[in-house]
Amino acid sequence: MSAASLYLLHTQPDQRLLSTWMVRHRTGDLGDALHGLLRAAFGAQAPQPFRYLDERRGLLAYTHLDAQAMATQVALADPLAAQTLGLAACSNHGGYRLRPFPTQWPQDKELGFEVRVRPTVRSGQKEQDAFLHAVALAGGADGAPVDRQAVYAQWLREHLAVREGAPRQPWQGAVQLLDMQLSAFARNRAMRRTQPAGDSTRKGHAIEGPDAILSGRLRVTDPTAFSHLLARGVGRHRAYGFGMLLLQRAD
CATH class of the missing domain: 3.30.70 (Alpha-Beta Plaits)
Structure with missing residues (x-):
């Protein structure tokens, strides 16, 4: 887009x-x-x-x-x-x-935001809740305590940032995340469908995972990249109701 x-x-x-x-x-x-x-x-x-x-x-x-x-x-x-x-x-x-909708944003403009995301990471060939992945890295149930909100905040920062060693995408580096809260959380089973092969119909399979609403404040650091970010959305499953940044005044 x-x-x-x-x-x-x-x-x-x-x-x-x-x-x-x-x-x-x-x-x-x-x-x-x-x-x-x-x-x-x-x-x-x-x-x-x-x-x-x-x-x-x-x-x-x-x-x-x-x-x-x-x-x-x-x-x-x-x-x-x-x-x-x-x-x-x-x-x-x-x-x-x-x-x-605006496509020209002032440099350093502060805005409130809300976004529904599916904060997952790749673990082998599967997607895994970023929080459960962090718990496993910390040693599981016997390891150090892990805060879900902090994990999801880091996940969001990483998705918004320019990734070192990888080609820069047009939407990366658009904003600085000032603060973030985990406003709502659930786990659910989402239906995803394979692409049809030949005359066959698309087959569905259920994927269990996190469903989180994150809210907070951000600062626009690259107005052009910010316009691309709005048009693209955040994270995966953007065609299924996730990733749309809803904006409001910072106050």
């Missing part, structure tokens, strides 16, 4: 239709269902990262589609997917809202 232009999309999915979609597609994972719906409605232009807040506040997503391009995509979308997502004007919620 280009950081040259960015828009904030807001919809309110129809809960009844969403539940029906999940049953029909045999998924109990809301992120997987919304991922499928956005792909059905927009194809390769599906907005991401996105965040589903709740039934009342709906779904937010960053997209590069401007008003005209969005209207075209919605007009060509799968009708049921569009109605389920609340995109259609005939839906119970009256259609979507789209507004331009």
Whole structure:
């Protein structure tokens, strides 16, 4: 997704239709269902990262589609997917809202943030909760105590920083993390689907892992990189409802 232009999309999915979609597609994972719906409605232009807040506040997503391009995509979308997502004007919620989002940020601007993430690290061929990985490195149950919030703060810093010895990505080095709190935490099983081979359908498999909401304050250190960071999102599983940086005034 280009950081040259960015828009904030807001919809309110129809809960009844969403539940029906999940049953029909045999998924109990809301992120997987919304991922499928956005792909059905927009194809390769599906907005991401996105965040589903709740039934009342709906779904937010960053997209590069401007008003005209969005209207075209919605007009060509799968009708049921569009109605389920609340995109259609005939839906119970009256259609979507789209507004331009800033792409030019002042140097050293301080902002409040909230982000839902899946803080995992690679352990062998699998993903592992960064906290459980840190506990194992500390000696397990008999080792030194490990603080989950501190581990996740370090995980976030590492994901936002320029990585030594690796090519710099456009979104790295965008911000300095001033403070962070672990606002909510759960463990859940997320559905992920393999890419189809030939005429076969996508097969789903469940992955257990952490589901954390991190909040705090940050300082913009590279305005151009910050625009790329917003458009990209943080961490993995960004197409499934994770990684969208929600911003607010620092106070």
